[in-house]
Ligand SMILES: Cc1ncc(C[n+]2csc(CCOP(=O)(O)OP(=O)(O)O)c2C)c(N)n1
Ligand SMILES: CC(=O)[C@@H](O)[C@H](O)COP(=O)(O)O
């Protein structure tokens with residue numbers, strides 16, 4: 001495909017240059033930007049639909065507001081590629097989400113225009129309010145704008161912030177970017193309410209008023225006031241957002257620069273006149289301008305590389321099943337076998353492998369929206385009544401619901417299964433999405449067990465084991481596929497809390513937790529070491545540990561999770577409790593955030609591939625391995 005024409009875009013390397021353009025130049029700029037974006041994401045992979053939808057909004061915000069002095073805070077941040085392109089990072093778009101390249105999300109250390117680091121949703125209003133009130137406290141004259149999607153708006157945190165912001169006196173604007181989509185179709189009462197606001201007469205009337213505004217001659221501030229009064233008077237006496245204390249304006253067409261710019265200019269004046277917190281409802285389309293993404297915004301939410309002329313295609317050879325798919329299959333099979341099973345997702349139906357479960361068991365499927373805290377307590381309630389909830393949740397997003405996990409589930413010892421996807425490094429999304437902490441944050445909670453399957457077969461089996469328990473159990477598994485272990489038929493579990501010896505060696509034993517079993521086996525071949533597949537971080541198989549400690553001189557633990565407080569720590573605690581003094585080398589993720597990049601490469605950089613494990617063991621226990629009476633390395 002020919003490179004898109006970017007004559008106007010070529011002149012913009014900062015918003016200050018954008019602000020030099022005439023209003024008439026903005027539409028052609030938007031067209032160029034959209035084309036550039038599409039071609040760029042098609043080369044790298046990344047979040048596409050949301051970014052196609054924010055092209056005009058991004059241009060309008062940077063055109064009207066004095067960025068970076070005025071603060072733009074993007075919620076989630078997966079829709080900030082147009083913002084990145086307009087703020088001097090266009091020539092680095094080809095490095096997006098790759099090792100050493102720019103992030104797929106806003107990062108304070110990447111650009112002064114990225115005012116707040118994000119990737120987990122629903123933080124923007126809180127952060128922007130903080131910035132607005134800090135400006136006031138410091139006597140600085142600047143504005144703060146939160147841009148939040150209709151999906152992100154469903155989270156409790158967004159409402160906590162609205163509740164606070166509505167009575168606070170800062171120069172704050174909340175822009176609700178309503179595309180009537182989360183990753184999948186949105187759910188819940190808020191979505192229904194927004195649909196009402198968007199529907200029929202009101203939307204048409206608001207558009208009409210927008211046009212009138214453009215034609216009119218009076219000063220902008222007067223127009224803003226009139227617009228506001230007319231819009232309110234005409235259709236909605238008081239929207240939900242007005243009840244929260246905001247001045248609600250909209251909905252307006254978020255792809256129409258002729259509506260967006262005068263409206264934002266008016267709002268800017270209202271902010272400067274200290275007219276209280278402002279709320280602008282804009283309507284956009286996910287995938288706007290690329291027909292295939294418009295038709296299937298879910299598939300184009302976060303695609304890999306593709307040819308824009310062709311669109312997404314099926315791979316010639318079917319790829320190995322992912323752990324997510326293994327979970328999805330298990331969920332359906334177990335649901336068919338046990339009518340008590342109910343499945344819960346906080347807005348991650350596709351990512352968590354629940355599409356088929358929803359299709360087959362619609363009455364037992366609950367998408368609760370982006371609401372992890374609610375998801376966990378809701379599961380607790382279901383469990384109180386004798387149902388068997390399975391909460392499918394990314395490891396990183398369960399962090400949001402930590403108190404609910406302890407207070408509502410664990411303390412009451414409720415039999416909730418946590419299917420913890422994306423455990424370990426996730427690759428392109430980077431540190432915000434890494435499931436690095438779950439072993440550490442789960443194993444310290446009384447009554448909670450943590451299973452770490454080494455491959456796809458064990459994943460299915462350990463899910464069954466978890467489901468059979470009478471207390472909370474998390475089963476953690478990584479993004480993507482494992483070694484490709486064949487799935488057992490049926491729903492038999494593995495013994496609860498028991499590991500297995502996988503390789504007999506001498507003097508040094510490697511205890512593997514999870515999928516790093518396989519590189520550990522590779523390293524052990526070369527080291528002549530013993531390998532145990534521990535399977536459970538909690539309860540630890542202390543019988544196996546005792547036996548290993550009795551017959552070996554050193555222990556190495558391996559896990560794709562943080563070393564501090566992780567499974568290696570559990571082993572050390574257990575040895576100490578048993579009075580067994582053995583040197584332990586704990587391998588896992590370090591006390592630092594791991595950036596985005598290819599997951600295999602990242603693991604290798606952390607020394608968690610076979611070569612890295614071998615290297616670390618030699619460095620630490622070389623004397624044992626090579627000593628006169630020690631093991632000889634197997635060539
Ligand atoms: C706390 C949290 N839960 C889940 C996600 C996963 N997630 C990323 S984007 C998204 C949908 C957001 O919808 P919306 O805010 O409407 O933005 P859109 O994708 O429509 O542009 C979800 C669920 C997340 N980033 N953070
Ligand atoms: C922005 C966001 O939070 C999600 O869209 C995330 O990028 C999903 O990643 P997966 O591809 O691992 O589902």
Ligand SMILES: [Mg+2]
Nearest residue numbers: 149150151181
């Ligand atoms: Mg949305």
